[in-house]
Amino acid sequence: MASSSPVQGTLVRSLGLFSAFLLIVSSIIGSGVFKKVAPMAAEPQSPGLVLLCWGLAGLITLCGALSNAEVAGMIADSGGQYVYFRKMYGPLFAYLYGWSCFAVIQSSAAASIAYVFSQSFNSLIHLPVLPPGVTRLNIAGIFYPFDNIGVKLLAIGLIWTLTAVNYRGVRYGGGLSNLVTVAVVICIFSVVLLGLSIGGGGLDNIQTPAEGYVSRSWAGTGLIGSIFGALLSAFWAYEGWNSLSFIGGEIKSPNRNIPLALIFGVLFVMTVYLLVNFTYLYVLPIDQLISAHESKNTIAAVAVIRSFLGDGGVLFISVLILVATFGCTNTTLLMASRIYYAMARNGLFFRTAAWCHPAYNTPSNALVLQAGWASVLILSGSFDQLTDMLIFASFIYYGSTAFGVFVLRRKMPDAPRPYRVIGYPVVPALFVLFCASLVVITLYTRPREAFMGLALILAGLPFYFYWNRKNNINKEVTA
Numbered sequence: 001m002a003s004s005s006p007v008q009g010t011l012v013r014s015l016g017l018f019s020a021f022l023l024i025v026s027s028i029i030g031s032g033v034f035k036k037v038a039p040m041a042a043e044p045q046s047p048g049l050v051l052l053c054w055g056l057a058g059l060i061t062l063c064g065a066l067s068n069a070e071v072a073g074m075i076a077d078s079g080g081q082y083v084y085f086r087k088m089y090g091p092l093f094a095y096l097y098g099w100s101c102f103a104v105i106q107s108s109a110a111a112s113i114a115y116v117f118s119q120s121f122n123s124l125i126h127l128p129v130l131p132p133g134v135t136r137l138n139i140a141g142i143f144y145p146f147d148n149i150g151v152k153l154l155a156i157g158l159i160w161t162l163t164a165v166n167y168r169g170v171r172y173g174g175g176l177s178n179l180v181t182v183a184v185v186i187c188i189f190s191v192v193l194l195g196l197s198i199g200g201g202g203l204d205n206i207q208t209p210a211e212g213y214v215s216r217s218w219a220g221t222g223l224i225g226s227i228f229g230a231l232l233s234a235f236w237a238y239e240g241w242n243s244l245s246f247i248g249g250e251i252k253s254p255n256r257n258i259p260l261a262l263i264f265g266v267l268f269v270m271t272v273y274l275l276v277n278f279t280y281l282y283v284l285p286i287d288q289l290i291s292a293h294e295s296k297n298t299i300a301a302v303a304v305i306r307s308f309l310g311d312g313g314v315l316f317i318s319v320l321i322l323v324a325t326f327g328c329t330n331t332t333l334l335m336a337s338r339i340y341y342a343m344a345r346n347g348l349f350f351r352t353a354a355w356c357h358p359a360y361n362t363p364s365n366a367l368v369l370q371a372g373w374a375s376v377l378i379l380s381g382s383f384d385q386l387t388d389m390l391i392f393a394s395f396i397y398y399g400s401t402a403f404g405v406f407v408l409r410r411k412m413p414d415a416p417r418p419y420r421v422i423g424y425p426v427v428p429a430l431f432v433l434f435c436a437s438l439v440v441i442t443l444y445t446r447p448r449e450a451f452m453g454l455a456l457i458l459a460g461l462p463f464y465f466y467w468n469r470k471n472n473i474n475k476e477v478t479a
Contacts, residue, residue, distance in 0.1 A: 015250055017257045019174050023331055024244050024265025026181040030328030031116045032237025033188070033273060034301035034321050037280050038293035043230040044223070045210035045290070047281040053227060054277050057234035058270030061241055063431040065266040066421050067402035069259035072245045073419040074408065076254030079342025080245035080335075081401055087412075088404040091348065092464065097397050098343045099460030104453075105394060106336035107370060109239070110329055111377040114155040117325035122151050124318055143380040156375045162330045163371040166337070169360045170250050173334040180327030187320045188272060191305065192279045199308045201283035210286045228441065236391070237273065240328070241266050242398070246335040259419040280304050333370065340366040347471040348464065392442040393453055399435025402428040 015023070040050050077083050082101075085094035101107070121127070127150025129135070135147045145152075166173035195201070216223040244261055248254050251261075280289065283304050292298040299321070305313035341363035344354035350369065357364040405421060405428045421427055443450045 015170065015174050015247070016252050017260060019178055020244055020251055020257050020261035021265050021268075022178045022181045023174060023247075023335070024241065024261050025185065025269055026177040026327050027240035027243040027331040027335065028238060028265070028269045028328075029181070029184060029188075029272070029324055030113050030237075030240070031321065031325055032233075032239070033276060033324070034317070035299050036233040036237045037277050038289050038298075038300040040230040040233045041210070041281075041286050041289040042293045043226040043233075045213040045226075045286065047206045047209070047286050049227065050230060050281065050286070051206075051274065051278060053230040053234050054273050055270070056227075057231050057238055058266070058273065060431065060434055061235070061238045062263075062266050062270065063427050063434075064398050064402060065241055065262045066423070067405050067428040067431055068242055068245065069262045069419050070405055070417060070421040071401060071408065072248065072258040072262065073255045074412075074415055074417055076248040076251065076258055077342070079339055080248065081242065081397060082339050082342050083248075084245075084401060084404060085397075086346075088407045089400070091346065091468075093400075095343065095348045095464050096457055096460060098339050098349065099463070100393055100397070100457050101336060101339050102349075102370070102373065103460065104456060106332060106339070107374045108377055110159065110332040110336070110370070111155070111374045113325050113329045113332060114158045114374070115151065115378060117158055117322060117329060118151040118154040120318055120321045120325065121154060124315070124322075127151055127154060139380075145379045145381075147381065152378050152381075155378050158326070158329060159333070159371050159374050159378070162326075162333050163367050165330070166334045167357070167360065167362055167364050167367055169362055170247065170334070173330060177327055177331045177334065180323055180330070184320065184324045184327060185272065187316075187323070188276055191301070191317070191320075192275050194309070195279035195283045195304065199279070199283035199304075203282070205283070205285050206278070206281055208285065210290055232391075234273075238266075238269070239394070240332070241269075242401070243331065243335040246338040249338070255416075255418040283307060333367065333374075337363050337366040337370050340369065348467050392439050392446075392450055393457060395435040395438045399432045399439070402431045402435070 037050065040053060041047075044050060044053070071084050072080075075084055075087060079098075082094050082098045085097055118127070130146050130149050135144065135149070137146055138144045162173075162176075165176055241262070244251075244258060244265070248258060251257050280300060284307060288303065288307075289300055292300050292303045299317075301317050301321070302314055305317040309316070340349050340353045341356070343349035344351060344366065353363065353366040353369055355365045356362065406425065408415070
């Protein structure tokens, strides 16, 4: 008796423009909006320069989004940059991107944001810890799986809970993200209104640099170096702007809606960041924000709210951070799983990840694999180290997407382009130039992290050759 294979489902286009816009906002706004003003203040030590860096990082991100939007309008399929890179540069480069996302970039992002959620929860309700003798148990003196176990288990629980939500359907995951994002944005604007009205600050705080501030010429390397350091912090806060393209196969009218959501989403977040960080600097002198950075355990937004709302305000902002990191974790899990689904369909990932659930129409197995690996990273405690090593790799891929605008205009000159990048060729060229500069500077200033990051990327090559060889054998058998 012949056995019948279960019938796969298909990804369904069920998300409209507003949902796509909110997913962009949700994928960007996480912990950075509450924390990054403090390390940024410690770099140039000038409120005006800190705000300049937030605006400059937003404009550079917008250049990337404008360039990405042209490609997204042409190739509106699930998998995002993985699918784009196959068209632009071939399967090997696309695979290395997908491997980097699974091994480190996206999985570590989900792990680290979930960990921030757990840390914030722990500040309100203390989670259990194990005796010192157990917490000191380690693997190779690097990984301490039992250290801070209560926080780690809550983070893992969050990962699996949100995976279960997204397993049931993109509408569930997208709807949850929409609800959380709207709540977060309303609360952030409440912080802005309260801070500017009853915060007790003033424009003097905006105009007064830190006590240790030294005026430097723009021609010197010192000022440029401090601005570059502040920009790196700001870029972490803007991270995630390209994630919408991962679920291109589930967006209605994707050739129109993805470019629009990308552009307006980044513009909206840029406006929010400038307003809320202006408020932080308006309420507190920059020296107090620098002190918050130096104390290591103080979140800038908490220090600002405490200064004029006391303990009740601290509770409010702590809950807001919980809600924001909850939403950002959900969006990261929802979107990134589509990369591995697309890779598996091309035979360049674990075959089981190519399965689309017949009832829920989701890449269910890819979601489970992603949750499993993110849980391992949380237990190891290595996700922050891995993210530091590969943060520059994100800009290799960002720059490659923008450069792909030139590649595709040459390779596919007659292909329909619902959206053409504004300011071509200057906008994509400027973005490519910036990405290349950031990568080179990182290689020079942090060679250990950069080369270890490259080693992790290249570690995927043996898997590529194995899966590629297996594909070729299967083609010969079926020929």
